[in-house]
Amino acid sequence: MTRAVVGKELRVLWASPVPYVVGALLQLVLGLLYVDQLAARRQALFQPAVPIAGFLLLALTPLVCMRAVAEEARSGTLELLLAVPVAGRPLVVGKWLAAWITVLVVLAPVVLFVLLLEWFGNPDLGPVLSGLVGLALLAGALAALGVLASSLTSTQPVAAMTAFFVSLLLWFAHVRAEALSVGGVMDRLSISERLRGFAGGVVDTSDVAFFVLLAAAALTLAAAAVDGRRLR
Amino acid sequence: MRRRGLLLAAALAAIAVLGFLSDRVHGEVDLTAGHSLSLSRQTKDVLGQVHREVKVTAFLLRGDPSRAQAASLLARYRRRNHWIAYRVLDPTDTPGEAARLDIDPTEGGVALSSRGQVERAPTVTESDLTAGIARLLRHHPATLCIAGGHGEPSVEDGAGPGLSTLAGLLVTNGYRLQPLDLLVRPAVPPGCDGLVLVNPTAPLGPAQSAIADYLAGGGRALVLNDPASTVDLSPLVQLYGMTVVHGLVLEGDDGARLPDDPLSPVVHDFTSSSPVVRHLAPVVLPTCEAVLTASDPGRGLSVAPLASTSRLSFLSRRPRDTGTRFDPAVDVRGPINVGGAADLVANLGGHVRRTRVVALGDSDFATNALVGEGGNARLLVQALDWLTLQEDLVSVSTNIPALRPLSLTEARTRYLRYVTAGVVPALFLLAGGTVWAVRRSR
Amino acid sequence: MIEAVRLSRDFGGREAVREVSFSVAPGEVVAFLGPNGAGKTTTIRLLLGLLRPAAGRADVTRPVGYVPELFAGYDALAVSSYLGFLARMKRVPRAEVEPSLGAAGAADLAGRPVGRLSKGQRQRVGLAQALLGRPPSYVLDEPTQGLDPAQVVEARTLLRSLASDGAAVLISTHLLAEAAAVADRVVVIVRGRVVAEERPGEAGDLERRFLELVGRGELT
Ligand SMILES: Nc1ncnc2c1ncn2[C@@H]1O[C@H](COP(=O)(O)OP(=O)(O)OP(=O)(O)O)[C@@H](O)[C@H]1O
């Protein structure tokens, strides 16, 4: 069931201009900013690419996810599925997987950076690997937030903006008026702080768990929201 | 419906509990080549002893590139032990806070406080932080014994050649100072965590063997030589792989000396990764001589050269005769090494003794007139911090990431930009355009 | 078997359906007849569990083939792959897609993207989708709208054959002729209430009766 949803979502998504435009934008901005960083530091580091790519994902993943449920609710295809009845969970999980895969594909050319680093220098592949793992997990969590936002509305732009805003709050959760960080609950919720460890080369189980649980929470809520569209 | 709501709430609560647990019980895998992001064993040992809140306040300018690194380092400390709380502040935003914690807002630094006790460290590096926390944990502040009685400058002297500024600096850094008159009583008391010997001008006599005994028994000493004195301190440091070579360093590189003053090298080549010279601003060393370090020290001994003058400098062995002219017969070509740090581990009577000596070829730089210049003060504090730490608290072996230079020429940068920001996005657009065209044709 | 028992529903205080009761037995085609805004679609969505009734109960033998009022698909997908996806959702073998398309007169549309279909073509695909797996109940919201006369006739034949295979078929319509032509029984709904239920054969002049009923509904 979920597999069928993933396949259908991927076909619909990649027939739209969204992934191509998102991919072009992501790679363009990332390429410019990252090469600037390399030129400034003159070190074979993948590390600076991670927060840049992370922030770009923050802005672009909502665009990939916005149509997930909102568009189906608006066009009426969702009603057909709910009448079958299809449960919220496989629907939402399938849509999330498709969005995640799409974001990963769009992100995949960063591997090219690694090849170029290998060519011009001798990068430490450990942090490269952990950075990629971190970005993949971040993409998964952001995609889940995007699907959640999409399941709460029938208007795609509203879904995208909601997802972006919430992700932004989480990204800067640790930033207080004057301080960069304090030991508290809020900075444990900060996705940028979580990403930092991955960027540097450390894979911490608590950071992995954070992204996984964030995605799980968002998907649970999204499935409930879809089920809530039945019997209103 | 009600039941569904309850189920949903239960699922979310379970996720929250899992999140909390994963934060408490967690492990990490360091994928960096040198495990450079893992805290060293010593740091973990020190953190294991922290059972009360330690507040770390780091002052770094917002634009400081090391700010992010500092924050992630602090995060690692906190993850290891939740008693560590930290803030990273911009000192210009919070001058009051900086003043309260006695941090110079222009220099930055880090203050560690616990139960009203405050320790300071110059940099947010693992060695500094761990040392700072160790000092907080240590119930009494380290005692520095200041050698006197043989013409050394005094810590009470507020004039130019005196050491009162240095004394004040050491006290703010958590040291207790105890002046010794080694002429009256040639012995170093056991309570000395470290000995500071600054440029004695009268022969040491029996004091010399007192100091040697102290060092042999696991003592720590900062030895500042000076060309102005005829007293030879080599015998004290030779056991530890260092030799003081008398003479006068003449610096020929305009970029490495005070303006038009070949006698005042400004040293910025810190050759080793020793914590003594880490993150140091250039150090001004007027009239200094050479300290050579053994390249092949004996067993249990490691010696690191600390700083050297430029390639255009030389050590004049007989400056009175030759002036500023280089005499190939006797003079030594630069770069000249002007300091060393020695660390000797010896097994003495069944237990381990650790001796540490830092020797520098100059003493003027520590005086009131010059201690405020460049990295001078910081060099002294870092040297003493390194010297006086007890073995279990020492973080010399912090894991340092290797440099990985990238050979980027102008052309290669352009090429990189062309590929990553040009070709790749273009391919995406091309793919999109193709799909669109195919769909339109159906 | 499709059964509505005293179904009521309002939207923000505005009554849309009030105590609607009727039933469709297996083998029967029932037309749900009413003017625009009478509450036909609302009743159907109540029956399918897409809306929560304020009172009453709906009972439909599942699975149920459903043609919504406005049939929508994923514009980018070909008709056959869209139906293939729906077959998976309905847990019906994919092999059912082709016969369903054929039965709905949409076999020639299999390779076309849904977004490019005409209104009538869309409607046929919607019908084909409801036929997937040949369920025991059908709920069709205005299934013949937009079809050309030949297609309408074909659709009627199809509905009748479904009923004769033992399915319970409910169609909504605001067309009198449609109801008369296909249905065994007509349930007339006006302003959210069932005002009459009769067999087309029994009431002689259905049109006059209908107008009378609608008029009466508007007076109350
Ligand atoms: N979601 C909704 N929110 C508010 N009002 C609604 C909603 N759905 C239907 N209504 C109202 O309920 C009434 C019945 O609508 P319904 O769609 O059931 O009519 P219908 O009989 O299907 O009409 P038509 O022949 O035009 O399709 C109308 O007044 C409509 O405005």
Ligand SMILES: [Mg+2]
């Ligand atoms: Mg309707």
